[in-house]
Amino acid sequence: MDLAFLADCFLRIVPGIPMTLALTALSVSVGLVFACLLAAMRLSGNTLLDWPARLHVFVFRGTPLAIQMFLIYFGLAQFEVVRTSVLWPYLREPFWCAFGALMLNTAAYGSEIVRGGLLAVPCGEVEAARACGMSGFLLFRRIVAPIALRRALPGYGNEIILMVKATSLASMVTLVEVTGLAARIISTTYRVFEAFAVAAAIYLAINFAIARAVAALEWWLSPHLRGAPPPAPDLRLAH
Amino acid sequence: MTAAPPALELRGIVKRFGALEVLRGISLAAAEGEVIALLGASGSGKSTLLRCINCLEIPDAGEVIVAGEAIVFRPARGGRVPADRRQVDRIRASLGFVFQSFNLWSHMTVLENVIEAPVHVQKRPRAEAIAEAEALLAKVGIAEKRHHYPAHLSGGQQQRAAIARALAMHPRVLLFDEPTSALDPELVGEVLRVIRGLAAEGRTMLLVTHEMGFARDVASRLVFLDQGRIECEGPPAALFAEPPSERFRAFVARHREEERLRGAG
Numbered sequence: 001m002d003l004a005f006l007a008d009c010f011l012r013i014v015p016g017i018p019m020t021l022a023l024t025a026l027s028v029s030v031g032l033v034f035a036c037l038l039a040a041m042r043l044s045g046n047t048l049l050d051w052p053a054r055l056h057v058f059v060f061r062g063t064p065l066a067i068q069m070f071l072i073y074f075g076l077a078q079f080e081v082v083r084t085s086v087l088w089p090y091l092r093e094p095f096w097c098a099f100g101a102l103m104l105n106t107a108a109y110g111s112e113i114v115r116g117g118l119l120a121v122p123c124g125e126v127e128a129a130r131a132c133g134m135s136g137f138l139l140f141r142r143i144v145a146p147i148a149l150r151r152a153l154p155g156y157g158n159e160i161i162l163m164v165k166a167t168s169l170a171s172m173v174t175l176v177e178v179t180g181l182a183a184r185i186i187s188t189t190y191r192v193f194e195a196f197a198v199a200a201a202i203y204l205a206i207n208f209a210i211a212r213a214v215a216a217l218e219w220w221l222s223p224h225l226r227g228a229p230p231p232a233p234d235l236r237l238a239h
Numbered sequence: 240m241t242a243a244p245p246a247l248e249l250r251g252i253v254k255r256f257g258a259l260e261v262l263r264g265i266s267l268a269a270a271e272g273e274v275i276a277l278l279g280a281s282g283s284g285k286s287t288l289l290r291c292i293n294c295l296e297i298p299d300a301g302e303v304i305v306a307g308e309a310i311v312f313r314p315a316r317g318g319r320v321p322a323d324r325r326q327v328d329r330i331r332a333s334l335g336f337v338f339q340s341f342n343l344w345s346h347m348t349v350l351e352n353v354i355e356a357p358v359h360v361q362k363r364p365r366a367e368a369i370a371e372a373e374a375l376l377a378k379v380g381i382a383e384k385r386h387h388y389p390a391h392l393s394g395g396q397q398q399r400a401a402i403a404r405a406l407a408m409h410p411r412v413l414l415f416d417e418p419t420s421a422l423d424p425e426l427v428g429e430v431l432r433v434i435r436g437l438a439a440e441g442r443t444m445l446l447v448t449h450e451m452g453f454a455r456d457v458a459s460r461l462v463f464l465d466q467g468r469i470e471c472e473g474p475p476a477a478l479f480a481e482p483p484s485e486r487f488r489a490f491v492a493r494h495r496e497e498e499r500l501r502g503a504g
Binding site: 127128 | 293295324327328329331332334336338340342343344345346355356359360361387388389390391401404408
């Protein structure tokens with residue numbers, strides 16, 4: 001085992017971590033907004049909103065992410081309309097193309113997770129809120145959203161981890177992130193195992209941190225699923 | 240000066256589920272302080288009637304009048320809907336509803352459940368709502384559980400918390416939808432004791448129940464529903480002494496038989 005080479009690999013791959021994290025953070029956060037939008041469209045009961053949302057999920061869930069990235073980065077440039085459009089400054093940048101593909105992808109998967117969370121809100125609890133005079137946004141903010149969030153969080157944590165790994169495809173559209181830097185080392189040293197093993201370890205570390213963070217958030221949000229609290233202090237002290 | 244309107248009045252309530260007509264024109268008025276027990280076999284429409292009062296079900300015809308104010312409906316596809324959502328919200332906030340399955344909000348502690356609507360719907364100061372909630376929880380006997388989550392309580396405790404939640408809104412009328420039907424037999428008593436206490440305070444209440452003995456003790460009036468209609472009604476003592484209808488008599492006899500079997504078992 002050539003520890004010196006491993007250390008060298010590590011130091012040369014580390015500069016790619018910010019790109020991996022930036023792609024993940026940006027696509028997951030924007031994707032979540034779109035996911036909520038798509039879920040709302042699916043649940044609206046309006047065919048004109050439901051249908052486009054279904055189509056989006058069908059297309060982005062049903063085709064490989066790599067091909068989506070290729071289509072956006074290499075494919076769209078073929079068309080004059082695209083090259084003259086206001087979006088061109090973005091669409092010619094590999095970063096924005098990778099971001100776009102990742103974001104639209106996680107929006108599709110995420111919308112199903114969000115929809116599942118919303119559908120899992122017990123209707124009795126919603127009815128109780130209505131019976132208390134809640135409706136509209138107040139009902140959503142105080143009752144529906146907090147319960148749906150708790151139901152959706154484990155699934156969504158999974159999705160974030162999948163996204164971290166999916167960013168490795170961005171190296172195929174020339175972006176220099178963890179996988180891209182590992183590939184660069186291999187092209188000069190031909191030591192495939194070491195370079196990719198170091199890259200894999202870095203992904204593992206990132207995902208370990210994310211999994212812990214999600215678990216901590218889950219723990220913090222679900223005191224109602226843990227044991228009962230110790231006996232309350234004497235009532236007279238509370239007054 | 241006219242007499243004060245009844246706390247709650249229903250006129251000709253009709254409710255259909257598809258082809259099934261569950262309520263066939265129910266009219267009923269509850270004066271201030273009156274305790275009305277709704278009795279009837281399963282499927283007689285008593286829970287549906289209760290749910291029509293606060294628009295958890297929308298009656299297909301008829302009027303719901305709370306303290307003189309009629310809920311306004313407008314025609315819509317396949318029936319009608321409330322014309323003004325804010326009016327419904329306001330009327331719902333003036334009716335305390337207690338569900339068979341408690342329906343406490345699972346992500347909130349008991350105390351948070353009780354102050355939720357006073358703070359966020361009625362916009363009362365939080366400190367005031369907390370002080371009142373603690374008094375209410377003491378009243379229903381679960382003060383020491385106020386920082387527990389519903390999942391940590393027994394069914395009887397959950398239902399008492401739900402009653403405190405309903406009381407915190409200062410409701411004009413309390414609506415109980417089979418409040419003890421989901422409870423283990425040994426937990427029924429503690430909930431009935433709380434409801435009995437509320438009746439004794441002179442609160443206006445409508446109570447759907449299978450506890451016939453309890454209804455007889457607590458209610459100022461019994462209303463017996465059969466196949467979506469009021470078959471008979473009156474003060475409990477009079478109704479039980481001389482059942483005015485054969486169906487009511489049969490219902491009572493069936494219930495007594497069941498209670499006797501349960502007692503024997």
